[in-house]
Amino acid sequence: MKIIMISLDSLRAKRLSSYGYTKPTSPYIDKIASEGVLFEKAFASDIPTEVAHTSIFTGKIGLRNGVVSHGSELTTLSKKIDWLPTMLRQAGFTTGAVDNLYQLKEWFARGFRYYTNSVGKTRWIDGHTINELAKPWLKEHKDENFFLFLHYWDPHTPYLPPQEYIPLFYDQNKDPFDQQNRSMESAYNHMAYPFFKHHHFDLLGPVTDADYINSLYDAEIRYLDNKLKEIDHYLEELGIKDETLLILFGDHGESLTEHDVYWDHCGLYDTTVHVPVIMRWPGHIPQGRRVKGLIQQVDLFPTILEAINTNTEINIDSIKIPEDIDGQSLWPSILGQEDGTRSKVYLSECAWQAARGIRTEKYKYIQTFDGGPFTRPQRELYDLSSDPEETINLAETHIELADQFELDLHNWVDTVLQGKEDPMFIQLEKEGLPFRKRIEKILSESGLSWDEWKRNPSRERLDVMTRS
Template identity: 70%
Template sequence: MKIILISLDTLRASRLSGYGYGKPTSPHLDRIASQGVLFERAYAADIPTEVAHTGIFTGKVGLTTGVVSHGSDLTHLPKTTAWLPNMLRSAGFTTSAVDNLYQLKEWFARGYRYYMNSVGGNRWIDGKTVNGLAMPWIEQHKEEDFFLFLHYWDAHTPYLPPESYIPDFYESGRDPYDPANKSMEKAYNHMAYPFFKHHHYDLVGPVTDGAYYNALYDAEIRYLDDRLKELDDHLNALGIQDDTLIILFGDHGESLMEHDIYWDHCGLYEPTVHVPVIMRWPGRIPAGRRVSGLVQQVDLLPTILEAIRSEAPQGIDLAKLEDPSGLDGRSLWPAIKGEKEGTHDTVYLSECAWQAARGIRTDRYKFIRTYDSGPFTRPPRELYDTITDPEETKNLAVVQHELADQLEHQLEQWVACKLAGRKDPMEIQLEEAGLPFRKRINQILASAGLTWEDWKKDPRRERFDRAVQTVH
């Protein structure tokens, strides 16, 4: 049995043609979905990258593991915590990864016999780099029962797709550097500008048209789709495509100027927390199945374990693949088989990086409670009717305060139940170190001779650029 788990970092569900997008960003992903199952409403319960992947490999949300912050020096995952690659290796699978999350936290390398660090290169981490490491490894181990984790970063900033991919997504004759276009002004004068100037804007160039950035994001997805086709064609050429359970997921999405978020993945709004999940396993997963109910990323671990137990491959010790205790995830197999829709009536959401907030997503409503808004302006409570207001533009928290109160109480009860008397790790983070990404901005501001409080009073692009020139 062969399992390939693929993380499509920063891939927003609504930007894929298989999820209703009108542009041809994902023809091969659509083909894979047509051969298997697509989950229409899959959610990242914890964002962004560090906490999302920790949840996927443990089957537990952040409040269960204690890992709720991204990029924090305070977080630690005990080695006693059940970890999917550890379980699979101990059961007899050959385990491997093409990934660079080890650069972030040591636990992401646990359980792999082969760990190929993909960090480096001029284009962040190019999908060609991932394939260049993964495809020879697959060929060498094609006769074995293996688990392979692949982490593609192409849709993550900075958006630097090959130029040949851009024309399909950017209007012909339109000038991305037109000085008369002012659509980038809010982004360039946002409080987070110092961070994105260094990590994104300077790498792309003096763009004035916000639509050009959105086109670059689409072009990155299309480029990624071609890399996935290369990988899939390789499986077919080796004769192992039909034997391989392939699972593709977005760890979080991306906001493309919505909610004052400019090409980044924070905020518990749909662009960031609604992610794609697609699975294919010929002969075991019915082709063309679409699941409409709520599911979440932590459901992947028990789904993989059930798949292995049902297949019962020779040489694999199934006794070591029982579901760990305390899982928050539930197997997706009843939904895959059409016995039910989804795995959860409610998904609880959390973030602690740029902002600190928690939320609750029901079939219809989204409630968000913000504890620290970081460089953003946020009301403490937000309530959205996602059916009548799918873009979450009308905050109903005041006019429907009884419903907001009810959902906030439900959220608080869930948090208390998960903590079971422990102190809230988000509270510890905010008290002891503050928001992790505020520290990053502070470091950049300090290099320019500015302080956070000083910058808050007058966050203008020109002012920061002058300060940088003065210091350097």
């Protein structure tokens, strides 16, 4: 048995054709979906990257595994917590990864017999690099039972797709640097601009058209789609495609100017927490199945273990599924016996801002504890059936309903923690928001303080200070 688990970093579900997008971003991903199962309403319980992957590999939400913040120096993951790659290696799988999450935290290399760190000279990694590192590993281990984790960073910022992909999504008669276009002003004069100036905007040049940057994101997805096609064809060439359980998932989505978030993955809105999850396993997963009910990423953990335990064709020790996980097996939904694993998903973030929320079929509730560089109401409530873009906050007009959600959120936190300190508030009290610290460092190097910048966030002002 082969298991290939592929993380598609920053991939927003609704930007894929198979999730309803009208532009041709994902023809091959759509093909994979047609050969297996697609989960229409899959959600990241914890965002962004560090906490999302930790929850996936532990089967536990961040509040339970203790990892709730991205980029925090305070965070550690106990070695007592079950870790999927370790469990698979101990059961007899050859475990490998092509990934650079080890650059974030050491625990991402745990359990891998072969860990290929894909880090390069830049913070972004091209999908070509992942394939070039993965192919020799696949060829060497094709006759073994293996678990391989691949982490593609397309379409993470900065959006730098090969030039030939851009005309598919941006009108070549338009000038992305037209000085008459003012659509970038909000992004350039945002509180978070100091961080994105260096990590994104300076790499793209003086873009004035926000639609152009959105088009670059789409072009990145199409490039990623071709890299996935290449690796899938290689599985066919090696003769192992039919015996491989292939799992595609997004760790989080991407906001593309919505909710005052400019090409980043923060905020508990569906743009960021709704992720693609697609699985294919010929002969085991029905073709063309679409699951409409709610699931969350931690459900992948027990689903993989159950796939191993029920596969009589391999000589692998059965693996006990831990009882204290939050994930629920997706197999009843895959086989059409159920439609989703839960009626609500609890959400959390603690990087750019600190907030928790609840996502049901009909409603989204968000409670913000620290807005960081964003101006957020303390409570937000959206009726997703009539307002899927989450633009009309009902918290002040539907007070009783908002109160019910707030109580539900409070009780859920208490139930999970069972008297232990809340790691989110430990983070806020001891270190603050990790990404605010990054902005403060950049500002201090330019001779500015957070309070000074907050009074007048201006691209021109920071650029002048940076040059001086």
